Amino acid sequence: MIVIAAVLVAVMLAAAIAAFIFRDLLSAVIASCVVSLIASILFFFLQAPDVAMAEASIGAALVTAVFVIAIRRTNRYEE
Amino acid sequence: MRAAVGIILLAIVAVGIGLALVEVPFGAPKTEVGGYYLEHGREQTGAANAVTSVVVGYRAFDTLGEVTVLFVAALGLGAVVAASGAKGRRRNVEPASLVLRSGARLLFPLIILFGVYVFAHGHLTPGGGFQGGAVIASAFLLLYLGDRDRRISKVRRTAAESLSGVAFVIIGLLGLTVGGHYLLNFIPKGALNTLFSAGIIPLIYVAVGLKVGAELTGVIDDLVKETA
Numbered sequence: 001m002i003v004i005a006a007v008l009v010a011v012m013l014a015a016a017i018a019a020f021i022f023r024d025l026l027s028a029v030i031a032s033c034v035v036s037l038i039a040s041i042l043f044f045f046l047q048a049p050d051v052a053m054a055e056a057s058i059g060a061a062l063v064t065a066v067f068v069i070a071i072r073r074t075n076r077y078e079e
Numbered sequence: 080m081r082a083a084v085g086i087i088l089l090a091i092v093a094v095g096i097g098l099a100l101v102e103v104p105f106g107a108p109k110t111e112v113g114g115y116y117l118e119h120g121r122e123q124t125g126a127a128n129a130v131t132s133v134v135v136g137y138r139a140f141d142t143l144g145e146v147t148v149l150f151v152a153a154l155g156l157g158a159v160v161a162a163s164g165a166k167g168r169r170r171n172v173e174p175a176s177l178v179l180r181s182g183a184r185l186l187f188p189l190i191i192l193f194g195v196y197v198f199a200h201g202h203l204t205p206g207g208g209f210q211g212g213a214v215i216a217s218a219f220l221l222l223y224l225g226d227r228d229r230r231i232s233k234v235r236r237t238a239a240e241s242l243s244g245v246a247f248v249i250i251g252l253l254g255l256t257v258g259g260h261y262l263l264n265f266i267p268k269g270a271l272n273t274l275f276s277a278g279i280i281p282l283i284y285v286a287v288g289l290k291v292g293a294e295l296t297g298v299i300d301d302l303v304k305e306t307a
Contacts, residue, residue, distance in 0.1 A: 048205075049205040049206070050130055050205040050206045050207065050210055053197065053205070053206050053210040053213075053214065054209060054210045054213060057210065057213035057214045057216070057217045058213045061213075061217040061220060062213065062216060062217060062220065062295060062298075062299065065220050065299060065302075066298070066299075066302060069302045069303065070302075
């Protein structure tokens, strides 16, 4: 269990750093979506399934959609 | 220069927070009210889920405030989108692939069912109105992704949103009429751990679930309409 959590945290950190580094904003949004998704799994491990549900549906699905729509309106690449 | 100032200010804030929190033992209970809720929540509110007994039982008025905040935010977004004016401007939208289209059609009813289950069982199992509503909104997002021309009826969406919001307030006012306290749990609590238990809590959570679902769907709908 602790090994799985450690791997997830490592992937989450990598995704967070990637979201910061990427110049392609669409990739950055997907990376931050991965952060939310892993956060939701970790909430489940911490025995907070209700928070996990909110994080998965709002953080991973709806916020990502809002960002993707915003990128479609503006520029895809950071200058 | 600006970056350096920013980093210095951030360091000052971090040191301040660190100094303030270093004395507090991690995870130790700091208040007595949490223990009280865990001990008496079940028999006082009739909800088997301790989180719900706080959110819709002891702190139901705060939940009404939260619902209002979400409503104002969605309203503000709708106003901004309507004022920015670029309505009806359609680019050539590529139709969704067969896999996405059939997947969306197949999954949509199941996700809706799950969302309704989550908010209807908010007093028994983890989750509640906010989670269920968000799940429902993500189902509508999938529907939009699978069929680019699909639009849900705005009349029905706003009707569901306003009626459920009014229902929350009216349930509270009924408590005021019957027992003299706003949002008083005036319905008999019934047997613990059954679907029809906990008095007004399931009714409020159904209203909150419908309202949050309709509102977040409206947010997605406004944005998609604006950019399509």
